[in-house]
Ligand SMILES: Cc1ncc(C[n+]2csc(CCOP(=O)(O)OP(=O)(O)O)c2C)c(N)n1
């Protein structure tokens with residue numbers, strides 16, 4: 001890959017990228033508060049620290065490029081433009097949630113925005129992304145399927161199966177390995193024979209490389225090139241992003257495994273702070289502009305949270321809705337959900 | 341006579357269903373190991389690659405989890421994949437894609453996308469293939485809400501149920517029987533769909549109801565023949581789909597005969613027969629004159645030796661004995 005500095009997007013887009021990164025950060029922080037207050041149940045995986053990886057990726061794609069992700073996916077939905085209200089309401093398990101309270105934090109989807117979902121089985125969604133790429137080729141559209149998964153997921157057999165099929169059939173897919181260096185409490189060096197993951201895809205004849213996942217413009221440039229390969233040359237690509245998450249694996253992880261010194265070192269590279277510096281340096285935004293943007297984002301997050309808190313619960317009578325495409329609740333025939 | 345229906349094999353019936361649905365709908369494609377150039381391990385897809393080309397008849401690497409998941413994704417995008425898993429035994433490798441993805445996606449995302457796919461695969465014992473190649477895992481699939489499960493016993497059903505499955509908007513598991521591929525019978529035409537959730541009476545009778553599917557229907561019918569010679573008229577009912585299940589037809593029969601035996605090639609513990617018996621106890625308790633009989637494969641991994649294998653899988657004599665046991669019971673009045 002070229003080592004020249006990534007192209008600088010127009011100022012308007014730079015500000016938008018910064019705003020989306022800020023929105024994700026503030027949204028995640030608020031989600032943590034809602035979790036601590038007991039209004040969010042289950043698992044809550046925050047992507048704080050990974051904003052550059054997420055926004056750099058999404059900003060490089062077309063709005064109809066199918067995107068799939070893991071359970072750490074609030075940011076992907078926000079970056080795709082899903083209403084923060086519908087996301088927060090989903091986290092709170094409300095009727096107004098984007099998945100009507102059936103999915104929760106780990107299973108957001110916004111098919112209108114080609115966000116094909118967050119999935120909870122590590123590595124399990126990668127074949128789905130391959131299928132979305134398959135459909136794009138079958139229908140001869142220009143879409144590129146992009147799937148984000150962790151370096152831990154890269155150790156799953158099914159991911160290698162997908163590399164093989166993508167390379168074999170030249171499917172329009174970008175595999176995005178978000179290497180945040182840990183799978184729960186296990187660091188890469190205790191889980192993988194080789195520290196780099198992109199060579200695994202390269203072994204299947206997939207153009208693959210690694211970039212700094214804390215630098216939003218570097219991510220954006222890499223994804224633009226990867227998407228171009230898939231779109232124009234109809235070849236798969238794989239990008240490994242080296243990044244770091246600032247919180248524990250999920251809210252239930254006290255994050256005692258990782259050394260304080262290591263965390264501090266990575267916090268010095270906080271993608272929001274470094275990107276703000278770039279914007280200020282280039283004169284794309286000034287300090288007042290930053291403050292105004294942050295205030296605006298805070299009102300959006302406040303509004304989403306108030307909306308979610310004020311939303312009705314899902315009626316229990318609707319428990320069996322959506323099991324099948326056609327409602328099919330005939331308990332008498334013994335084969336649908338039998339209600340108490 | 342031009343209206344005469346020609347008998348075809350179960351294998352040909354499935355081939356007809358695939359071919360007709362591929363002609364009817366461009367979004368239908370087939371994917372599986374050795375289904376194209378090799379025309380299928382059981383030759384079910386004979387001629388389809390030649391007719392439809394490599395875009396729609398896709399030979400895959402040996403990678404069940406990967407291509408099953410790929411087809412879930414393709415279905416989410418609105419295509420209608422028909423996956424052939426060479427045999428049920430290999431579906432275990434793809435179970436995560438079937439159970440955690442295919443069956444869940446419509447529900448967990450609040451109905452935003454359908455998963456209109458079919459996974460067809462043969463199973464069953466009887467060919468001395470021993471423990472790893474003789475599974476009947478119907479109960480595992482039927483356990484899962486969000487899946488639909490078909491178990492055709494005749495060429496007509498194999499064709500009609502598969503056509504319905506391909507047009508259905510949910511993931512459908514079609515469990516074929518290795519032992520039935522050569523079985524001949526009449527089949528319906530292009531427009532003959534068999535709706536899900538409709539049991540059929542294979543043989544009427546008044547003394548005891550035998551519930552069976554797939555190859556076990558033929559075991560049950562052989563047993564009914566032997567019972568008739570002893571003056572016992574057994575009614576044989578084939579549910580044809582486990583999800584949805586036509587409990588009404590089963591219960592109506594059991595209320596008439598007051599006795600029931602369920603035959604199932606799977607293992608006895610937590611199995612299909614246990615489940616159907618539970619449904620019948622719940623719906624027919626006051627009508628029953630005897631405990632419901634269950635005939636299953638033995639609770640062992642399938643052995644290789646021919647005599648052991650035959651001893652392990654349900655035989656007509658086992659069904660006869662189970663029916664006679666329900667009749668032998670004195671009814672306290
Ligand atoms: C098949 C499977 N095994 C284990 C888990 C439990 N689990 C959830 S997340 C996780 C770590 C995944 O690490 P990685 O892929 O690097 O993603 P990250 O969480 O770092 O974003 C594990 C082990 C799971 N959800 N699925």
Ligand SMILES: [Mg+2]
Pocket residue numbers: 150151152178179180181182183184
């Ligand atoms: Mg990780």
